[in-house]
Amino acid sequence: MKQDCLYGRAMSKQIIELEGVTVRKSGGLLLDGISISMSSREFVGIIGPNGAGKTTLLNVIAGFEKFEGTLSLFGQRESWKRSRETRLRIGYVPQLFQIDPAFPILASEAVMTGSIGRLGLFRSPGRQEKEKTMQLMEMMRVAHLADRPLGQLSGGERQKVSLARAILQQPDILLMDEPTANLDIAVQKEVLNLISEIHKQEDLTILFVTHDFNLLPVAMRRAVLLDSGKTVFDGDIGIAMSSETLSRLFQYPLETFERNGRRFVSYG
């Protein structure tokens, strides 16, 4: 779907590498020497309780947060300041955010903002961008809402618009910060399936941050568990989701069970 030669992409190389990444803020450690690496096309879950440092980790990779240690993206060392080219290669899907119902932007215009960075200054979105926008809105099942004001859509619909917007940017890495938080249960499931579909169809590395073990996309194979700014587990999602691992990590008796070939956590 994308032009692979555009930025000299190298397949299955480590495209994200963190080495001893530490983030300090007001005296505390938000991240404490994190070392992780991810290869192209991987789908990795960053999972942990609130305050574990998941969002901080995403912010470091997205270039929103100053840090100590080394971070390499696409084989190049990066600080928190980024070139436009590097930013273009990293897409971002935030948590559902508030928007004034009267705000003057239509759903299709919101998706189209994903193409603005790539177009550069003084160039308007042309037919190609508009077609691609509609294509992605169809893929995300929100094409019928294209001409509706964004603020009038439901939370789930807005998150689907957000996904379409992020893919329109044509990134190599897609960062997702609890994209299904605050949505209705049925809608959460639908959005997770769409995310798995995106991973299947687009040539992307996805980092998916969540605190909920029971709401993971099927496509996610690897889990990095964070607690108090440290990596406490990094490996196969099946092993991460065993009662032993989780109970040991969270120092709380957690049981897991299997249904339809997937593991779930029983909080009760």
Add this chain to the structure above:
Amino acid sequence: MAEHLIDVFTYPPIQRAFVACVLCGASCALLSVFVVLMKMPLIGVSMSHAAFAGAVLGMLLGINPFLSGFIMCLLTAAVLGPLSDRTDMAPENVLGIMFSFLMGLAFLGMGILTKTKADALNLMWGSLLSLSGSDILVLSLITAILVLFVLLFFKEIRSVLFNRRLAAASGIPGKLIYYTLLFLTGAVVSSNLATVGGLLIFALLVQPGATALQLTYNLKHFFIISVASGVGACVSGLIASYIFDLPSGAAVVLMATIIFAAAYIFSPKRRTAKLKKKEYIL
């Protein structure tokens, strides 16, 4: 009456006041789109007080008050910009502190000024009838720059207004847009000290945008409606002040409020929202 009005327009000071009104309405209304959609009305207040405080200090020190007002605006922007980017401080608090500090500074200056208090008061209310040709030139120049900024960067502006962080994450120069905006706010506010004054300009930095918010979901129309209502308020305010012998600044602000109230009452957006709510209940 109408003939009399046309007669009046042959006097150069009235012509200048009229042109200034149009320029002031247009420039403030363009800014008000940002002030309203970025939810930062306090930026408008802080900037207008910065301009006012700077101008009063300029009078004290014998500098051109509009120049010193502009410099004070730039200083304020330089403090406000980075501070409101920080996550450990709520922007409302930062702005609240700035605003009261600047007001204190302005009143301190007013207290020390002994002879020229009337001039300083003019900066508060504006004095449309005593504008010079160069005032008009500066106003036109700044309005033209602002119009150009909106036209050239429209798609970036839309992205930044929608979500600054997302815009920055996707390679849009959000910081550049934001700081240009703060800079232009300073320029517009300080150049309009002479027209509507430092206190009343705040109304024009909020009401035209708030009016447009009642009427459209289209950002292009939003800018156009905002400018139309800003210019409309200024011109109709000026005419009303002439006919009924009222202070012009006050008449302009009251006209802006009336236009906003009309837009609010007849807002099609509010009506559809209400209908939807009803459907929901049924």
